[in-house]
Structures are given as structure tokens and as C-alpha cells.
Amino acid sequence: MAAVSYLPIKPLIIWMSISGSLFAVDKDNSRILLPEIEGWASPKGEGFASELLDAVVKLQSLQVSLSYFPLKRVLLYFKQDPLSCFFGGDLKTLAAIDDFFKKTPLLESDPFLVTHYYAYTLAAQPKISSLDQLAGKAIGTLRGNDFIATKSGPKARRITYYNSTTALINSLKKGRIEVVIHPFPNKKSLTGDLNVDRSFSLWAIRERLLCRDTDNNRALIESFNVGLKKVKAQKIYQRVYDKNFMQ
Known part of the structure; x- marks a missing residue:
């Protein structure tokens, strides 16, 4: 069995809102967590996931808040925040390593990337x-x-x-x-x-928008799927893909 080691990270202070969510956000908006990874997503809006999501949000006029963290924290916050969504996850893969993803009712969009x-x-x-x-x-x-x-x-x-x-x-x-x-x-x-x-x-991971099961998030998933079809039809998807994945 391989040895496993983790580089140290700074301790986190997590504030709970009155609603029980990890984050004090408007209940009428969905909170989308994105893993901050070079070429994938960043607070500056750079990377495939950031740019694709931005295009869908604008086309569909979605009311969402975006938060960027390292991948490990995104998974932690997603599990602890009952209002949140995770942009870029494969439910089958996650369920293989964490029972939370087997036992918790979750919503998932159409896949947007392999x-x-x-x-x-x-x-x-x-x-x-x-x-x-x-x-x-x-x-x-x-x-x-x-x-x-x-x-x-x-x-x-x-x-x-x-x-x-x-x-x-x-x-x-x-x-x-x-x-x-x-x-x-x-x-x-x-x-x-x-x-x-x-x-x-x-x-090979089929990336999707994963959400906790709420009425707002159900509406978000439906609207995201419609927006994803639009960005593909308008060739926005291909431009974002080529910019980030092709030399």
C-alpha cells in the first residue's frame, strides 16, 4: 500500500450563517463553488470552467454567486453547505471515494466536458x-x-x-x-x-454541475442545461475550449 502525505495548509475559520449554510448568501441565489486550478478556474475569470460558466450565466441571466477555493476545500464546503453547487464533478467518481456522494440526494446537469x-x-x-x-x-x-x-x-x-x-x-x-x-x-x-x-x-471524468437538492438549484440545473446547448449552438463553447485546451 502506498504511503500518503499531505502538504500542510493553513487552518480555516468557517462562519455559519443563521440559515445553516456555510456562507451568508441570499437564499434566492445559488452558490457555485469552483476549484481554483490553473487552466480550469480562477477568481479572475480565467480558465475553461470560469469562462464557460460566465457565458452560460450571461445568456441565461442566472442569479448565482461564485466562490473559488482549492479543490479539497471545494469538496469540504460542498458537503457542509446544503445550498451549494459544485462546478466540475463526476458523481460516479466521487461516490467511489466518499459515501456522502452515495447517500446524499444531489442534482446533476448534463455533462459539459470529459x-x-x-x-x-x-x-x-x-x-x-x-x-x-x-x-x-x-x-x-x-x-x-x-x-x-x-x-x-x-x-x-x-x-x-x-x-x-x-x-x-x-x-x-x-x-x-x-x-x-x-x-x-x-x-x-x-x-x-x-x-x-x-x-x-x-x-476519464464527465464533468457536470452538481448541486444540493433545493428548489433554487433545480431551476438552476434546468437553466444551465438550456444555456449549455445555446453556447454550443452559438460556437461559444468551441471558442472557450480552443482557447484553454488547444495550443
């Missing part, structure tokens, strides 16, 4: 093209990607969870880990000096 998790090594190292090649390796991934251990864990020597993509890549380049498992966009700016076999995908 995300592939690949194994990256330094350019001087061989590409990872099978699970057997992960045997005895020190693996790094983002905090919150606990499902990585269900497939690669039994073979890996150690799995370390990092708080950011930058820390993950720096650790690989400094030799602290040997393999990074991550869904990097296919852009040279991020992966140009890394080795990867894109024919070997460890995980």
Missing part, C-alpha cells in the same frame, strides 16, 4: 503508458484528488497531495516526486517540458 487524467514525467524520463510503470513511483497530484489512490495507490511508493499546480510541477522538477497525475490542458505553456502518453488515460 476530463482525462494523465501521468506526466520529466522530459528525460520514460513516458508512463501503463499502471505497471507506476509501481514503486513517488506520485504527486492535487489535494482533493483522493480517487487517484484507488487505481494507482497499490502500486505507488508514495502519493503526495499538493495545494496548487505550481507546487506540483516545482516538486516534480526538483525530484521530490517522479510522476504527476493531473488533467493538464494540451498546451505547451503548461506541459511543453513534460513527457506524457495521451493514449493512456488513468481516469
Whole structure:
């Protein structure tokens, strides 16, 4: 069994609102939590998820509030806040690692992307093209990607969870880990000096908008699905995809 280690994070202070939600927000609005990951989402509105969601929100005139946190915190807050939504999740994958996602009534949108998790090594190292090649390796991934251990864990020597993509890549380049498992966009700016076999995908995740079961969130899911069809029909989706995932 692989050893698992976590880099330290600062303690959190979580304020409870009178409504019982983790966040003091208008009950008439839905709160959407986004994992802050380079190329995926950021408070500046950059990344595929941020830009796609912004396009749908504008087309549908959705009343939502957006909050960005590291992936691990997004999952924590989503579980603790009964009014929240999580942008970018696969219920089947999450249910495999956490009983909360099996037992809690949740709503899910149509899928908006299939995300592939690949194994990256330094350019001087061989590409990872099978699970057997992960045997005895020190693996790094983002905090919150606990499902990585269900497939690669039994073979890996150690799995370390990092708080950011930058820390993950720096650790690989400094030799602290040997393999990074991550869904990097296919852009040279991020992966140009890394080795990867894109024919070997460890995980394929059908990303959706997941929400706690409330009347507001039911309406949000319905409107999001309509908006998703619109952005695809108007070729907005393709522009956002090409900008973030193609070189």
C-alpha cells in the first residue's frame, strides 16, 4: 500500500450563517463553488470552467454567486453547505471515494466536458503508458484528488497531495516526486517540458454541475442545461475550449 502525505495548509475559520449554510448568501441565489486550478478556474475569470460558466450565466441571466477555493476545500464546503453547487464533478467518481456522494440526494446537469487524467514525467524520463510503470513511483497530484489512490495507490511508493499546480510541477522538477497525475490542458505553456502518453488515460471524468437538492438549484440545473446547448449552438463553447485546451 502506498504511503500518503499531505502538504500542510493553513487552518480555516468557517462562519455559519443563521440559515445553516456555510456562507451568508441570499437564499434566492445559488452558490457555485469552483476549484481554483490553473487552466480550469480562477477568481479572475480565467480558465475553461470560469469562462464557460460566465457565458452560460450571461445568456441565461442566472442569479448565482461564485466562490473559488482549492479543490479539497471545494469538496469540504460542498458537503457542509446544503445550498451549494459544485462546478466540475463526476458523481460516479466521487461516490467511489466518499459515501456522502452515495447517500446524499444531489442534482446533476448534463455533462459539459470529459476530463482525462494523465501521468506526466520529466522530459528525460520514460513516458508512463501503463499502471505497471507506476509501481514503486513517488506520485504527486492535487489535494482533493483522493480517487487517484484507488487505481494507482497499490502500486505507488508514495502519493503526495499538493495545494496548487505550481507546487506540483516545482516538486516534480526538483525530484521530490517522479510522476504527476493531473488533467493538464494540451498546451505547451503548461506541459511543453513534460513527457506524457495521451493514449493512456488513468481516469476519464464527465464533468457536470452538481448541486444540493433545493428548489433554487433545480431551476438552476434546468437553466444551465438550456444555456449549455445555446453556447454550443452559438460556437461559444468551441471558442472557450480552443482557447484553454488547444495550443
